[in-house]
Amino acid sequence: MRPVLAIVAATLLSCQPAAWAKPKEKAKAKKGPILVKLQPSAGISAMGMIQKVKIIGTGFQPLGNVVRFGPVKLESIASKGGTEIEFYAPTEVPSGGEVPPMRLGQGEYKVTVTTAEGTSNALVFMVMDR
Numbered sequence: 001m002r003p004v005l006a007i008v009a010a011t012l013l014s015c016q017p018a019a020w021a022k023p024k025e026k027a028k029a030k031k032g033p034i035l036v037k038l039q040p041s042a043g044i045s046a047m048g049m050i051q052k053v054k055i056i057g058t059g060f061q062p063l064g065n066v067v068r069f070g071p072v073k074l075e076s077i078a079s080k081g082g083t084e085i086e087f088y089a090p091t092e093v094p095s096g097g098e099v100p101p102m103r104l105g106q107g108e109y110k111v112t113v114t115t116a117e118g119t120s121n122a123l124v125f126m127v128m129d130r
Helices: 003-014
Strands: 034-039 042-044 052-058 065-069 072-077 084-088 107-115 123-128
Touching (some): 034 107, 034 123, 052 107, 065 084
Parallel strands (some): 042 123
Antiparallel strands (some): 034 052, 052 084, 065 107
């Protein structure tokens, strides 16, 4: 092969269109719930104060959703139409034995939902002292 033709051939081979390249694996679509919004996204933590929270999103199961509010796991939570979950924000972390429950203090707490399809993204709920 002549030197000029070898250079042209090498250039053509190195400039392959994307269609000639090996196909890449397609990104897997995320399954499971997706959280969009918390209503409200903040509340006051005090004994006797009950704060109802609504999670708006998609992919919730009619029954059996598990809501994590920071260190607290709330099980068997129902959903309205697969797009809303309502729960009461916990004010304490349940004890795991002889230790009394611990009060949830001021700060940011991640909220997630887990279904049979997987665990959602996290949204933040801000707990404030009165």
